[in-house]
Amino acid sequence: MATEPGSRERPKRSRPNINDVAKRAGVSRATASRVLGGYGYSSQEVIERVNQAVRELGYEPDRIARTMRSGKSDVIGFVCADISDAFFSAAMRGICDVALREGSQVIVMNTDDRGSQERQATKVLLSHKVDGIIITPVSVREHGHIDAVTRAGVPVVSLDRQLSDSGIDSVVADNEAATAAAIDHLIGLGHRRVAFLGSVQPEEPPALRIGKVRASVAGPSRPSHDRVRGYLRALSAAGLHPDRDLIALVPHDEPKRRMHAVQTMLELEDPPTALFTADSYMTKSAFSLLSERGIAIPGDISLLGFDDLEWTTLVRPRISVVVQPSYEMGRAAAEQLFAQIGRNAAPDTDPRGRRTVVPARFLERDSVAPSP
Amino acid sequence: MATEPGSRERPKRSRPNINDVAKRAGVSRATASRVLGGYGYSSQEVIERVNQAVRELGYEPDRIARTMRSGKSDVIGFVCADISDAFFSAAMRGICDVALREGSQVIVMNTDDRGSQERQATKVLLSHKVDGIIITPVSVREHGHIDAVTRAGVPVVSLDRQLSDSGIDSVVADNEAATAAAIDHLIGLGHRRVAFLGSVQPEEPPALRIGKVRASVAGPSRPSHDRVRGYLRALSAAGLHPDRDLIALVPHDEPKRRMHAVQTMLELEDPPTALFTADSYMTKSAFSLLSERGIAIPGDISLLGFDDLEWTTLVRPRISVVVQPSYEMGRAAAEQLFAQIGRNAAPDTDPRGRRTVVPARFLERDSVAPSP
DNA sequence: CCCCAATCTGAGAACGTTCTCACATTGGAG
DNA sequence: CTCCAATGTGAGAACGTTCTCAGATTGGGG
Numbered sequence: 001m002a003t004e005p006g007s008r009e010r011p012k013r014s015r016p017n018i019n020d021v022a023k024r025a026g027v028s029r030a031t032a033s034r035v036l037g038g039y040g041y042s043s044q045e046v047i048e049r050v051n052q053a054v055r056e057l058g059y060e061p062d063r064i065a066r067t068m069r070s071g072k073s074d075v076i077g078f079v080c081a082d083i084s085d086a087f088f089s090a091a092m093r094g095i096c097d098v099a100l101r102e103g104s105q106v107i108v109m110n111t112d113d114r115g116s117q118e119r120q121a122t123k124v125l126l127s128h129k130v131d132g133i134i135i136t137p138v139s140v141r142e143h144g145h146i147d148a149v150t151r152a153g154v155p156v157v158s159l160d161r162q163l164s165d166s167g168i169d170s171v172v173a174d175n176e177a178a179t180a181a182a183i184d185h186l187i188g189l190g191h192r193r194v195a196f197l198g199s200v201q202p203e204e205p206p207a208l209r210i211g212k213v214r215a216s217v218a219g220p221s222r223p224s225h226d227r228v229r230g231y232l233r234a235l236s237a238a239g240l241h242p243d244r245d246l247i248a249l250v251p252h253d254e255p256k257r258r259m260h261a262v263q264t265m266l267e268l269e270d271p272p273t274a275l276f277t278a279d280s281y282m283t284k285s286a287f288s289l290l291s292e293r294g295i296a297i298p299g300d301i302s303l304l305g306f307d308d309l310e311w312t313t314l315v316r317p318r319i320s321v322v323v324q325p326s327y328e329m330g331r332a333a334a335e336q337l338f339a340q341i342g343r344n345a346a347p348d349t350d351p352r353g354r355r356t357v358v359p360a361r362f363l364e365r366d367s368v369a370p371s372p
Numbered sequence: 373m374a375t376e377p378g379s380r381e382r383p384k385r386s387r388p389n390i391n392d393v394a395k396r397a398g399v400s401r402a403t404a405s406r407v408l409g410g411y412g413y414s415s416q417e418v419i420e421r422v423n424q425a426v427r428e429l430g431y432e433p434d435r436i437a438r439t440m441r442s443g444k445s446d447v448i449g450f451v452c453a454d455i456s457d458a459f460f461s462a463a464m465r466g467i468c469d470v471a472l473r474e475g476s477q478v479i480v481m482n483t484d485d486r487g488s489q490e491r492q493a494t495k496v497l498l499s500h501k502v503d504g505i506i507i508t509p510v511s512v513r514e515h516g517h518i519d520a521v522t523r524a525g526v527p528v529v530s531l532d533r534q535l536s537d538s539g540i541d542s543v544v545a546d547n548e549a550a551t552a553a554a555i556d557h558l559i560g561l562g563h564r565r566v567a568f569l570g571s572v573q574p575e576e577p578p579a580l581r582i583g584k585v586r587a588s589v590a591g592p593s594r595p596s597h598d599r600v601r602g603y604l605r606a607l608s609a610a611g612l613h614p615d616r617d618l619i620a621l622v623p624h625d626e627p628k629r630r631m632h633a634v635q636t637m638l639e640l641e642d643p644p645t646a647l648f649t650a651d652s653y654m655t656k657s658a659f660s661l662l663s664e665r666g667i668a669i670p671g672d673i674s675l676l677g678f679d680d681l682e683w684t685t686l687v688r689p690r691i692s693v694v695v696q697p698s699y700e701m702g703r704a705a706a707e708q709l710f711a712q713i714g715r716n717a718a719p720d721t722d723p724r725g726r727r728t729v730v731p732a733r734f735l736e737r738d739s740v741a742p743s744p
Numbered sequence: 745c746c747c748c749a750a751t752c753t754g755a756g757a758a759c760g761t762t763c764t765c766a767c768a769t770t771g772g773a774g
Numbered sequence: 775c776t777c778c779a780a781t782g783t784g785a786g787a788a789c790g791t792t793c794t795c796a797g798a799t800t801g802g803g804g
Contacts, residue, residue: 017790027753037792041751046752062499062789065792083464083465084464092480128436128477129434311681314659401785412783413780415781437762441760
């Protein structure tokens with residue numbers, strides 16, 4: 001009723017609030033809130049009148065006001081390097097599914113693996129009063145900004161990487177064990193010269209890239225390191241000595257250097273009979289180069305990769321891979337986060353942080369054969 | 373100073389607010405806010421004292437309270453079918469990049485192409501007071517819930533699909549033109565029997581899948597329809613008549629039926645000499661089947677696909693494709709959304725909604741050859 | 745008949761911000 | 775000297791919610 005003359009500028013008509021509901025139901029705001037919140041006492045009649053009013057007005061509570069009052073926002077943050085990356089977008093889906101079940105929403109922020117962006121992201125999320133944060137931290141050592149989050153009483157779960165010396169929960173794949181098993185598989189097939197080709201983050205200290213692999217690889221969990229460790233462990237378990245020439249670690253943002261690393265490996269005097277490519281970037285580069293050069297897989301050389309990508313079953317031969325369950329890892333991280341949120345961020349349970357390790361699976365396909 | 377005895381239960385120590393800043397600077401809350409907001413008059417001395425206090429306390433304004441007061445949240449929503457899909461996650465990245473520049477964050481919600489989820493998502497986002505929504509709507513006809521969003525004064529941009537009879541902005545690829553050009557290319561190479569293999573949404577009316585393709589394909593922009601239209605247009609421009617047997621549209625969530633559609637096509641009495649696969653699902657299925665069957669591409673049959681996926685350059689032959697610039701589409705949608713937000717959601721500019729069409733590119737590779 | 749517990753309700757505070765308004769205090773022009 | 779504009783400041787309202795508290799009304803047990 002009462003359509004004002006200038007019905008054009010209606011957009012100013014804002015959503016009904018709880019006062020409107022109360023008025024329509026003929027009760028006070030407190031009573032309406034009590035009915036909606038389902039606490040305290042309310043007469044049956046009032047309950048019905050309020051619900052009726054809610055329906056008639058199409059009332060939806062304002063989550064901002066609710067957050068203001070309660071401190072709980074029903075929003076969590078996901079901080080990752082790049083949401084368009086297949087691993088992160090799959091994990092994101094897992095996170096979203098759990099969040100939906102919990103009645104929460106997810107804010108995503110990309111860091112491009114830059115510490116400054118990450119620090120900014122945590123600040124912003126905190127000022128949005130998120131209930132918790134899932135993060136794939138750029139650095140496993142410098143995590144002052146992340147500690148600040150937990151200190152503010154906001155739960156944090158670290159995904160895919162583990163922070164050293166912090167009580168922060170983490171969800172990681174068993175990269176070391178899975179890699180060791182894969183390498184062991186190759187050794188079992190008679191391979192004695194197995195190359196390890198992996199990527200590292202651009203920010204990583206160059207020490208890792210050249211000398212003292214074993215030492216520099218020690219420390220907190222980070223996929224690239226753990227996989228090197230797994231490689232070394234399998235070798236040593238089989239009584240083989242690691243050969244510096246058969247290990248290459250290049251920054252993941254330099255495709256040319258990746259190609260070059262594979263190339264160098266193939267031109268060795270005593271070349272490897274099997275390639276273990278420790279991540280999707282490297283697997284792709286190696287496969288490209290091999291097929292460009294007309295080198296037969298697995299006839300001339302065996303190829304075993306990490307990460308299951310769509311194309312690994314589309315190319316011939318189909319590539320055998322160790323696959324990280326990215327969706328499930330996202331789910332697990334979210335489950336753990338909501339568990340923390342539920343018990344009100346009690347930071348006392350385990351001083352070293354709960355660590356969830358999810359198994360990576362080995363998918364045998366056609367790119368690996370016995371050593372000639 | 374003054375570390376209380378029970379310094380264990382510190383987490384209750386909440387972040388400093390603007391009152392703390394004001395107190396420390398020895399001014400009123402209003403003055404502190406004025407300095408921080410940079411409006412009105414403030415003496416140089418007070419400005420410095422306030423900034424000093426901000427630094428000392430590490431004060432960060434509470435965005436929830438700010439939203440409460442101003443109605444602007446610096447958050448936008450992205451509603452898509454599935455964030456783990458390559459198209460959406462790339463678009464998401466584009467959206468995030470623009471949002472970052474604008475000082476906003478992005479909440480993602482998945483619908484799995486279900487109308488109920490989508491309606492729910494818009495409600496939730498509205499109650500979070502988002503400044504705008506980018507959406508890939510499930511249905512191009514039933515958009516009452518989306519109209520409700522604009523009616524609430526919240527800008528909306530539709531991505532990849534266009535809503536019929538609504539003033540809602542959209543960003544879409546020129547699917548029809550790009551498809552027509554691709555088909556034309558095939559015809560130019562002598563192909564007379566070109567098959568069209570595409571997917572449709574599960575919810576889509578079966579009418580589309582069987583008869584009267586041309587008629588049912590009319591209407592608002594939606595990639596699957598536009599591509600069929602482009603196909604028909606190119607055929608007709610070349611004086612060719614469409615053959616019902618050479619057109620297959622199957623729900624994208626039924627891989628078996630996809631395979632079956634390709635199979636049927638190949639077993640036709642007068643089989644096609646070229647396959648146009650109108651989306652990534654179909655391209656993958658067709659390539660798989662062809663290579664399984666040992667059918668030579670492009671020797672026995674030419675293959676031309678839609679969507680550029682990583683593997684299309686990894687397999688042999690490399691697949692020629694029409695590629696949709698997903699990242700740029702996300703960017704464009706976000707740009708348009710913030711433009712609307714900037715001019716305060718004036719819904720008066722163009723009653724039919726601004727339509728941004730971004731060109732799809734044709735990438736010629738090795739999977740297309742002249743007709744034998 | 746009185747009292748107290750149980751039931752029901754509403755007034756009002758609080759969350760942290762922004763911003764309007766009113767009230768000083770200047771100093772220069774007339 | 776007077777007046778007014780320019781400059782500087784603070785009190786307090788408002789956003790929409792939740793929830794504590796106190797007050798009112800019942801009814802049953804003593």
